[in-house]
Amino acid sequence: DSGVTQTPKHLITATGQRVTLRCSPRSGDLSVYWYQQSLDQGLQFLIQYYNGEERAKGNILERFSAQQFPDLHSELNLSSLELGDSALYFCASSVDGANVLTFGAGSRLTVL
Amino acid sequence: GIQVEQSPPDLILQEGANSTLRCNFSDSVNNLQWFHQNPWGQLINLFYIPSGTKQNGRLSATTVATERYSLLYISSSQTTDSGVYFCAVEGLGGGADGLTFGKGTHLIIQP
Numbered sequence: 001d002s003g004v005t006q007t008p009k010h011l012i013t014a015t016g017q018r019v020t021l022r023c024s025p026r027s028g029d030l031s032v033y034w035y036q037q038s039l040d041q042g043l044q045f046l047i048q049y050y051n052g053e054e055r056a057k058g059n060i061l062e063r064f065s066a067q068q069f070p071d072l073h074s075e076l077n078l079s080s081l082e083l084g085d086s087a088l089y090f091c092a093s094s095v096d097g098a099n100v101l102t103f104g105a106g107s108r109l110t111v112l
Numbered sequence: 113g114i115q116v117e118q119s120p121p122d123l124i125l126q127e128g129a130n131s132t133l134r135c136n137f138s139d140s141v142n143n144l145q146w147f148h149q150n151p152w153g154q155l156i157n158l159f160y161i162p163s164g165t166k167q168n169g170r171l172s173a174t175t176v177a178t179e180r181y182s183l184l185y186i187s188s189s190q191t192t193d194s195g196v197y198f199c200a201v202e203g204l205g206g207g208a209d210g211l212t213f214g215k216g217t218h219l220i221i222q223p
Contacts (some may be wrong), residue, residue, distance in 0.1 A: 002154075035209065043198065043208030058210045088153060099143050099202055099211055103155035 004104035006091050012110045018079040021107045023091030025072055031055070031094045032074040033101060038087040049074055056088065072099055079109045114139045114203040116214035124220045125189055133184040133217045135199030143202035144175050145211065146184050148194045158184070158197075189221045 003026035013019055025032050034046040036059075045058035049068035060066075061080075068074045078085060088108050092101040115138035125131055144223075146158040156190075159166050163177040164169040175182040186193055196218050 002156075035210075043200075044217050045212070045215035048210060056210055090155065091128065092155075093179075099162045100145065100157070102157060103147075106153055108153075 002003050002104060004091060004093050004102055006089075006104035006107050008094060008107055009094065010108050010110075012112065014046075014112055015081055015083060016078060017081050017111075019081065019109065021076040021078070021089055021091075021109075023074045023076070023093075023104060025074070025093030026102055029093035029095050030072065030101070031090040031096065032068055032072070033094070034055065034060075034076050035076070035090040035092065035103075036087050037106075038084075043090075046076070066067050079090075079110070085109065086111045089108075113209055114141070114201060114212050116199055116201055116212055118197075118199055118214035119218050120217060121215065122218045122220075124222065127189060127191060127221055127223050129189050129221075131186045131189060131219065133186070133197050133199075133219075135182040135184070135201075136216055137199075137201045139178050139183075140180070140204050141177065141201045143211065144182055145200045146173055146182070147198045147200065148193075148195050149198065149216070150192075155198075184185075191221045191223055192218055194221045200212050 006025040031050045033048045046060040048056040066076045088106045092103045117136045159173040165174045170187045172185045196216040198216045200213045
């Protein structure tokens, strides 16, 4: 167990729907990162939060949004889902935002 | 952005063999990490190694930052070493782009 908790582990939904993925970082870690892993794109950085504030933004679609709450957990919201959004979504955390990452087990999203 | 190339893409070895995985990157970095993704999908951080050499049991890594490459050595391979090994880097510009991952080396250790 890495200490980074992601829920749900698996999610199956239909095109056009909206889902929320949740992440609790390791105790003491202030920074949360979201990554998407798909067969064609590999591991892609989506977004980073540090102590509640957005710090860096990567290849995140406008249909996707995220936030980090005062208790440091984070949520990734995916809306107007398309077949191509099917992927493994990872959350990672680090102590100080220096990008030394500990990953959660991932949330596997299937869009039908 | 920074480019990361890993080689070989696939590697099949017998248990007990040694292996060397390579990561080339296109620009100077201030952060380089090696990860192992096991067959269940879990990503495990093996090394944070922007420069120099580190060892952890049967695994060791060396990064030659001036020549823009890193090597991961696995000795006396075990079947549990199977999976995909990723190199990930961050350029000197800082973390604005997050870590950039290579496509990985898919390692299969046969008993």
